Amino acid sequence: MDEHAEDTTLSVCVVTYERPAFVDRCLESLRGERAEILDVVVVDASAQACRPEALLENDTYVHAPELAGWMTRSRNRALLHARGAVIAFLDDDVVVHPGWAWRLREAFRRTDAAAIAGRTLNGRPGEETYDAPVGRLLPDGRLTEGFAADRPQRERVDHGIGANMSFRRSVLAHLGGFRDDYPGTALREDTDIFLRVRRLGLPAYFDPAVVVDHLPAPHVKGARFDTRYKLYGRRNHMVLLARDGGLASPALRRWAVQQVRDIGEPSGARARLQRAGVVALGLGFGAVAMLRQARLSPTDPVRRDAEADRIRRALADRAPDRS
Incomplete structure:
Protein backbone atom coordinates (compact mmCIF):
# COMPACT_ATOMS: atom_id res chain seq x y z
CA MET A 1 0.00 0.00 0.00
CA LYS A 221 -20.04 45.07 -1.57
CA GLY A 222 -18.25 46.85 -4.41
CA ALA A 223 -17.18 45.38 -7.73
CA ARG A 224 -14.36 43.08 -8.75
CA PHE A 225 -11.15 45.05 -9.45
CA ASP A 226 -12.63 48.39 -8.31
CA THR A 227 -10.57 51.00 -6.42
CA ARG A 228 -11.32 49.39 -3.07
CA TYR A 229 -10.00 46.08 -4.41
CA LYS A 230 -6.80 47.75 -5.66
CA LEU A 231 -6.15 49.55 -2.37
CA TYR A 232 -6.66 46.48 -0.24
CA GLY A 233 -4.72 44.43 -2.77
CA ARG A 234 -1.62 46.58 -2.33
CA ARG A 235 -2.05 46.73 1.43
CA ASN A 236 -2.43 42.98 1.77
CA HIS A 237 0.39 42.19 -0.65
CA MET A 238 2.81 44.31 1.37
CA VAL A 239 1.81 42.54 4.58
CA LEU A 240 2.22 39.18 2.84
CA LEU A 241 5.76 39.96 1.64
CA ALA A 242 6.78 41.48 4.98
CA ARG A 243 5.58 38.41 6.85
CA ASP A 244 7.24 35.99 4.46
CA GLY A 245 10.59 37.73 4.21
CA GLY A 246 10.62 40.33 7.00
CA LEU A 247 10.36 44.11 6.82
CA ALA A 248 13.83 44.22 5.26
CA SER A 249 12.82 41.76 2.54
CA PRO A 250 14.46 42.56 -0.84
CA ALA A 251 11.31 41.25 -2.54
CA LEU A 252 9.18 43.77 -0.66
CA ARG A 253 11.50 46.64 -1.56
CA ARG A 254 11.67 45.65 -5.23
CA TRP A 255 7.89 45.28 -5.44
CA ALA A 256 7.27 48.71 -3.92
CA VAL A 257 9.79 50.37 -6.25
CA GLN A 258 8.14 48.74 -9.26
CA GLN A 259 4.73 49.97 -8.13
CA VAL A 260 6.03 53.55 -8.25
CA ARG A 261 7.62 53.01 -11.65
CA ASP A 262 4.36 51.65 -13.01
CA ILE A 263 2.63 54.99 -12.39
CA GLY A 264 3.83 56.12 -15.81
CA GLU A 265 2.41 53.08 -17.57
CA PRO A 266 -1.12 54.37 -18.42
CA SER A 267 -1.49 56.74 -21.35
CA GLY A 268 -2.95 60.14 -20.54
CA ALA A 269 -2.37 62.52 -17.64
CA ARG A 270 -5.69 61.73 -15.94
CA ALA A 271 -5.07 57.99 -15.92
CA ARG A 272 -1.56 58.50 -14.55
CA LEU A 273 -2.87 60.80 -11.84
CA GLN A 274 -5.46 58.22 -10.84
CA ARG A 275 -2.80 55.48 -10.80
CA ALA A 276 -0.52 57.70 -8.70
CA GLY A 277 -3.28 58.26 -6.17
CA VAL A 278 -4.13 54.57 -5.84
CA VAL A 279 -0.45 53.59 -5.57
CA ALA A 280 0.32 56.27 -2.96
CA LEU A 281 -2.71 55.39 -0.83
CA GLY A 282 -2.17 51.66 -1.22
CA LEU A 283 1.53 51.82 -0.30
CA GLY A 284 0.81 54.08 2.65
CA PHE A 285 -2.01 51.79 3.81
CA GLY A 286 0.30 48.81 3.45
CA ALA A 287 3.22 50.44 5.24
CA VAL A 288 1.13 51.14 8.34
CA ALA A 289 -0.33 47.64 8.31
CA MET A 290 2.95 45.79 7.86
CA LEU A 291 4.61 47.75 10.67
CA ARG A 292 1.86 46.46 12.94
CA GLN A 293 1.67 42.90 11.61
CA ALA A 294 5.25 42.04 10.64
CA ARG A 295 8.77 42.44 12.02
CA LEU A 296 12.33 42.68 10.74
CA SER A 297 12.71 38.90 10.51
CA PRO A 298 10.16 36.61 8.83
CA THR A 299 7.04 35.95 10.87
CA ASP A 300 6.60 32.52 12.42
CA PRO A 301 4.31 30.59 10.04
Whole structure:
Protein backbone atom coordinates (compact mmCIF):
# COMPACT_ATOMS: atom_id res chain seq x y z
CA MET A 1 0.00 0.00 0.00
CA ASP A 2 1.23 3.50 -0.78
CA GLU A 3 2.44 5.26 2.37
CA HIS A 4 -0.03 8.12 1.87
CA ALA A 5 -3.10 6.03 0.95
CA GLU A 6 -4.67 5.88 4.41
CA ASP A 7 -4.70 9.67 4.79
CA THR A 8 -7.18 10.77 2.13
CA THR A 9 -10.68 10.85 3.63
CA LEU A 10 -12.06 14.11 2.31
CA SER A 11 -13.99 17.03 3.81
CA VAL A 12 -15.17 19.81 1.50
CA CYS A 13 -15.69 23.28 2.98
CA VAL A 14 -17.66 26.05 1.29
CA VAL A 15 -18.03 29.51 2.81
CA THR A 16 -20.73 31.81 1.53
CA TYR A 17 -22.34 35.19 2.11
CA GLU A 18 -25.68 36.29 0.62
CA ARG A 19 -25.29 34.11 -2.49
CA PRO A 20 -27.67 31.17 -1.95
CA ALA A 21 -28.15 30.41 -5.65
CA PHE A 22 -24.40 30.11 -6.17
CA VAL A 23 -23.76 27.86 -3.18
CA ASP A 24 -26.68 25.66 -4.29
CA ARG A 25 -25.10 25.33 -7.74
CA CYS A 26 -21.73 24.49 -6.21
CA LEU A 27 -23.19 21.79 -3.98
CA GLU A 28 -25.24 20.33 -6.83
CA SER A 29 -21.99 19.85 -8.76
CA LEU A 30 -20.72 17.72 -5.85
CA ARG A 31 -23.64 15.24 -5.99
CA GLY A 32 -21.79 12.85 -8.27
CA GLU A 33 -18.67 13.10 -6.08
CA ARG A 34 -20.24 12.06 -2.78
CA ALA A 35 -18.85 8.51 -2.79
CA GLU A 36 -15.40 10.11 -2.41
CA ILE A 37 -16.43 12.74 0.17
CA LEU A 38 -16.74 12.08 3.89
CA ASP A 39 -18.60 15.30 4.67
CA VAL A 40 -19.38 18.80 3.43
CA VAL A 41 -19.28 21.86 5.69
CA VAL A 42 -21.04 25.08 4.70
CA VAL A 43 -20.43 28.23 6.74
CA ASP A 44 -23.02 30.85 5.84
CA ALA A 45 -22.49 34.45 6.99
CA SER A 46 -25.77 35.63 5.44
CA ALA A 47 -28.29 37.53 7.54
CA GLN A 48 -30.90 34.76 7.21
CA ALA A 49 -30.21 31.06 7.68
CA CYS A 50 -30.96 28.83 4.68
CA ARG A 51 -29.61 25.28 4.82
CA PRO A 52 -28.97 24.11 1.23
CA GLU A 53 -31.12 21.17 0.17
CA ALA A 54 -28.13 19.37 -1.36
CA LEU A 55 -26.53 18.86 2.05
CA LEU A 56 -26.81 15.36 3.49
CA GLU A 57 -27.53 14.31 7.07
CA ASN A 58 -23.83 13.72 7.67
CA ASP A 59 -22.96 17.26 6.52
CA THR A 60 -22.75 20.43 8.59
CA TYR A 61 -24.44 23.78 8.05
CA VAL A 62 -23.21 26.66 10.23
CA HIS A 63 -25.14 29.93 10.21
CA ALA A 64 -22.72 32.63 11.39
CA PRO A 65 -23.93 36.15 10.45
CA GLU A 66 -21.32 37.62 12.80
CA LEU A 67 -18.70 36.56 10.22
CA ALA A 68 -20.15 38.73 7.43
CA GLY A 69 -17.31 40.42 5.58
CA TRP A 70 -14.68 38.05 7.03
CA MET A 71 -14.32 35.18 4.57
CA THR A 72 -11.16 33.83 6.18
CA ARG A 73 -12.76 33.68 9.62
CA SER A 74 -15.50 31.63 7.97
CA ARG A 75 -12.83 29.26 6.64
CA ASN A 76 -11.48 28.86 10.16
CA ARG A 77 -14.98 28.23 11.50
CA ALA A 78 -15.35 25.44 8.95
CA LEU A 79 -12.19 23.81 10.30
CA LEU A 80 -13.94 23.33 13.64
CA HIS A 81 -16.37 20.92 11.95
CA ALA A 82 -14.45 19.19 9.13
CA ARG A 83 -13.71 15.50 9.82
CA GLY A 84 -11.58 14.39 6.87
CA ALA A 85 -7.83 13.79 6.76
CA VAL A 86 -7.78 16.05 3.69
CA ILE A 87 -9.70 19.34 3.87
CA ALA A 88 -10.64 21.06 0.62
CA PHE A 89 -11.96 24.58 0.19
CA LEU A 90 -14.16 25.57 -2.73
CA ASP A 91 -15.49 29.05 -3.43
CA ASP A 92 -19.26 29.15 -3.52
CA ASP A 93 -19.19 30.26 -7.17
CA VAL A 94 -17.34 27.24 -8.57
CA VAL A 95 -18.63 24.06 -10.21
CA VAL A 96 -16.46 20.96 -9.96
CA HIS A 97 -15.70 18.78 -12.98
CA PRO A 98 -16.66 15.08 -12.79
CA GLY A 99 -14.02 13.11 -10.94
CA TRP A 100 -12.77 16.15 -9.00
CA ALA A 101 -12.91 14.44 -5.60
CA TRP A 102 -11.35 11.14 -6.73
CA ARG A 103 -8.52 12.93 -8.50
CA LEU A 104 -7.90 15.13 -5.47
CA ARG A 105 -7.69 12.13 -3.15
CA GLU A 106 -5.45 10.39 -5.67
CA ALA A 107 -3.09 13.37 -5.66
CA PHE A 108 -2.69 13.09 -1.89
CA ARG A 109 -2.37 9.29 -2.10
CA ARG A 110 0.39 9.40 -4.70
CA THR A 111 2.46 12.37 -3.54
CA ASP A 112 3.98 13.86 -0.42
CA ALA A 113 1.83 16.98 -0.89
CA ALA A 114 0.94 19.05 2.14
CA ALA A 115 -1.28 21.20 -0.11
CA ILE A 116 -2.81 20.98 -3.58
CA ALA A 117 -3.89 23.88 -5.79
CA GLY A 118 -6.39 22.65 -8.37
CA ARG A 119 -6.94 23.89 -11.89
CA THR A 120 -9.47 26.73 -11.90
CA LEU A 121 -11.03 27.70 -15.23
CA ASN A 122 -12.45 31.19 -15.73
CA GLY A 123 -13.73 30.85 -19.28
CA ARG A 124 -11.18 33.31 -20.67
CA PRO A 125 -9.78 32.73 -24.17
CA GLY A 126 -6.25 31.37 -24.12
CA GLU A 127 -6.11 30.79 -20.37
CA GLU A 128 -5.08 27.17 -20.87
CA THR A 129 -1.67 28.41 -22.07
CA TYR A 130 0.66 30.04 -19.55
CA ASP A 131 4.30 30.62 -20.39
CA ALA A 132 5.62 31.29 -16.87
CA PRO A 133 5.90 28.77 -14.01
CA VAL A 134 2.57 28.37 -12.22
CA GLY A 135 2.11 29.69 -8.69
CA ARG A 136 5.54 31.13 -7.93
CA LEU A 137 6.69 33.98 -5.70
CA LEU A 138 9.32 35.79 -7.75
CA PRO A 139 12.40 37.58 -6.35
CA ASP A 140 10.83 40.95 -7.22
CA GLY A 141 7.79 40.21 -5.03
CA ARG A 142 5.38 39.49 -7.87
CA LEU A 143 3.26 36.35 -7.96
CA THR A 144 2.81 34.24 -11.05
CA GLU A 145 -0.66 32.82 -11.65
CA GLY A 146 -1.51 30.26 -14.33
CA PHE A 147 -4.00 28.22 -12.33
CA ALA A 148 -6.10 27.68 -15.46
CA ALA A 149 -3.12 26.28 -17.36
CA ASP A 150 -3.44 22.90 -19.06
CA ARG A 151 -0.18 21.38 -17.84
CA PRO A 152 0.76 17.76 -18.65
CA GLN A 153 1.48 16.86 -15.02
CA ARG A 154 1.61 18.13 -11.45
CA GLU A 155 4.24 20.71 -10.60
CA ARG A 156 5.59 22.26 -7.42
CA VAL A 157 4.25 25.69 -6.51
CA ASP A 158 4.86 28.33 -3.88
CA HIS A 159 1.22 29.36 -3.62
CA GLY A 160 -2.27 28.41 -4.73
CA ILE A 161 -5.73 29.76 -5.43
CA GLY A 162 -8.47 29.93 -2.80
CA ALA A 163 -11.26 28.88 -5.14
CA ASN A 164 -9.90 25.32 -5.33
CA MET A 165 -7.34 24.50 -2.64
CA SER A 166 -6.81 21.54 -0.33
CA PHE A 167 -4.58 20.65 2.61
CA ARG A 168 -3.69 17.75 4.84
CA ARG A 169 -5.54 18.08 8.11
CA SER A 170 -2.33 17.65 10.10
CA VAL A 171 -0.72 20.61 8.32
CA LEU A 172 -3.65 22.93 9.03
CA ALA A 173 -3.57 21.82 12.66
CA HIS A 174 0.14 22.57 12.95
CA LEU A 175 -0.26 26.01 11.34
CA GLY A 176 -3.26 26.85 13.54
CA GLY A 177 -5.55 27.52 10.59
CA PHE A 178 -5.65 30.56 8.33
CA ARG A 179 -4.45 34.01 9.25
CA ASP A 180 -7.71 35.94 9.29
CA ASP A 181 -6.39 39.51 9.22
CA TYR A 182 -6.30 40.20 5.47
CA PRO A 183 -9.22 42.66 5.31
CA GLY A 184 -11.30 44.09 2.51
CA THR A 185 -11.55 41.50 -0.23
CA ALA A 186 -9.34 39.07 1.77
CA LEU A 187 -6.91 39.13 -1.15
CA ARG A 188 -3.71 37.15 -0.34
CA GLU A 189 -5.20 35.05 2.48
CA ASP A 190 -4.88 31.99 0.24
CA THR A 191 -1.35 32.93 -0.84
CA ASP A 192 -0.44 33.43 2.80
CA ILE A 193 -1.30 29.92 3.92
CA PHE A 194 0.55 28.33 1.01
CA LEU A 195 3.66 30.38 1.79
CA ARG A 196 3.36 29.29 5.42
CA VAL A 197 3.28 25.66 4.24
CA ARG A 198 6.45 26.41 2.26
CA ARG A 199 8.07 27.96 5.34
CA LEU A 200 7.51 24.65 7.14
CA GLY A 201 9.57 23.00 4.39
CA LEU A 202 6.57 21.07 3.06
CA PRO A 203 5.64 20.67 -0.62
CA ALA A 204 2.60 22.09 -2.41
CA TYR A 205 1.59 21.17 -5.97
CA PHE A 206 -0.54 22.50 -8.78
CA ASP A 207 -2.58 19.55 -10.06
CA PRO A 208 -4.18 20.22 -13.47
CA ALA A 209 -6.42 17.14 -13.12
CA VAL A 210 -8.32 18.58 -10.13
CA VAL A 211 -10.56 20.92 -12.13
CA VAL A 212 -13.33 23.40 -11.36
CA ASP A 213 -15.09 26.08 -13.37
CA HIS A 214 -14.97 29.45 -11.62
CA LEU A 215 -18.12 31.38 -12.56
CA PRO A 216 -17.66 34.56 -10.53
CA ALA A 217 -20.61 35.82 -8.56
CA PRO A 218 -21.05 39.57 -8.01
CA HIS A 219 -19.49 40.99 -4.86
CA VAL A 220 -22.00 41.86 -2.15
CA LYS A 221 -20.04 45.07 -1.57
CA GLY A 222 -18.25 46.85 -4.41
CA ALA A 223 -17.18 45.38 -7.73
CA ARG A 224 -14.36 43.08 -8.75
CA PHE A 225 -11.15 45.05 -9.45
CA ASP A 226 -12.63 48.39 -8.31
CA THR A 227 -10.57 51.00 -6.42
CA ARG A 228 -11.32 49.39 -3.07
CA TYR A 229 -10.00 46.08 -4.41
CA LYS A 230 -6.80 47.75 -5.66
CA LEU A 231 -6.15 49.55 -2.37
CA TYR A 232 -6.66 46.48 -0.24
CA GLY A 233 -4.72 44.43 -2.77
CA ARG A 234 -1.62 46.58 -2.33
CA ARG A 235 -2.05 46.73 1.43
CA ASN A 236 -2.43 42.98 1.77
CA HIS A 237 0.39 42.19 -0.65
CA MET A 238 2.81 44.31 1.37
CA VAL A 239 1.81 42.54 4.58
CA LEU A 240 2.22 39.18 2.84
CA LEU A 241 5.76 39.96 1.64
CA ALA A 242 6.78 41.48 4.98
CA ARG A 243 5.58 38.41 6.85
CA ASP A 244 7.24 35.99 4.46
CA GLY A 245 10.59 37.73 4.21
CA GLY A 246 10.62 40.33 7.00
CA LEU A 247 10.36 44.11 6.82
CA ALA A 248 13.83 44.22 5.26
CA SER A 249 12.82 41.76 2.54
CA PRO A 250 14.46 42.56 -0.84
CA ALA A 251 11.31 41.25 -2.54
CA LEU A 252 9.18 43.77 -0.66
CA ARG A 253 11.50 46.64 -1.56
CA ARG A 254 11.67 45.65 -5.23
CA TRP A 255 7.89 45.28 -5.44
CA ALA A 256 7.27 48.71 -3.92
CA VAL A 257 9.79 50.37 -6.25
CA GLN A 258 8.14 48.74 -9.26
CA GLN A 259 4.73 49.97 -8.13
CA VAL A 260 6.03 53.55 -8.25
CA ARG A 261 7.62 53.01 -11.65
CA ASP A 262 4.36 51.65 -13.01
CA ILE A 263 2.63 54.99 -12.39
CA GLY A 264 3.83 56.12 -15.81
CA GLU A 265 2.41 53.08 -17.57
CA PRO A 266 -1.12 54.37 -18.42
CA SER A 267 -1.49 56.74 -21.35
CA GLY A 268 -2.95 60.14 -20.54
CA ALA A 269 -2.37 62.52 -17.64
CA ARG A 270 -5.69 61.73 -15.94
CA ALA A 271 -5.07 57.99 -15.92
CA ARG A 272 -1.56 58.50 -14.55
CA LEU A 273 -2.87 60.80 -11.84
CA GLN A 274 -5.46 58.22 -10.84
CA ARG A 275 -2.80 55.48 -10.80
CA ALA A 276 -0.52 57.70 -8.70
CA GLY A 277 -3.28 58.26 -6.17
CA VAL A 278 -4.13 54.57 -5.84
CA VAL A 279 -0.45 53.59 -5.57
CA ALA A 280 0.32 56.27 -2.96
CA LEU A 281 -2.71 55.39 -0.83
CA GLY A 282 -2.17 51.66 -1.22
CA LEU A 283 1.53 51.82 -0.30
CA GLY A 284 0.81 54.08 2.65
CA PHE A 285 -2.01 51.79 3.81
CA GLY A 286 0.30 48.81 3.45
CA ALA A 287 3.22 50.44 5.24
CA VAL A 288 1.13 51.14 8.34
CA ALA A 289 -0.33 47.64 8.31
CA MET A 290 2.95 45.79 7.86
CA LEU A 291 4.61 47.75 10.67
CA ARG A 292 1.86 46.46 12.94
CA GLN A 293 1.67 42.90 11.61
CA ALA A 294 5.25 42.04 10.64
CA ARG A 295 8.77 42.44 12.02
CA LEU A 296 12.33 42.68 10.74
CA SER A 297 12.71 38.90 10.51
CA PRO A 298 10.16 36.61 8.83
CA THR A 299 7.04 35.95 10.87
CA ASP A 300 6.60 32.52 12.42
CA PRO A 301 4.31 30.59 10.04
CA VAL A 302 2.62 28.90 13.02
CA ARG A 303 -0.19 30.87 14.63
CA ARG A 304 0.16 31.02 18.41
CA ASP A 305 -3.01 32.62 19.72
CA ALA A 306 -6.23 31.50 21.38
CA GLU A 307 -8.15 31.04 18.11
CA ALA A 308 -5.33 28.98 16.63
CA ASP A 309 -5.31 26.77 19.73
CA ARG A 310 -9.06 26.27 19.36
CA ILE A 311 -8.64 25.23 15.73
CA ARG A 312 -5.73 22.97 16.64
CA ARG A 313 -7.77 21.19 19.33
CA ALA A 314 -10.72 20.73 16.98
CA LEU A 315 -8.57 19.26 14.23
CA ALA A 316 -6.84 16.95 16.72
CA ASP A 317 -10.07 15.82 18.41
CA ARG A 318 -11.89 14.76 15.25
CA ALA A 319 -9.99 11.69 14.17
CA PRO A 320 -10.94 11.02 10.52
CA ASP A 321 -13.05 8.03 9.59
CA ARG A 322 -10.77 5.67 7.62
CA SER A 323 -13.58 4.12 5.59
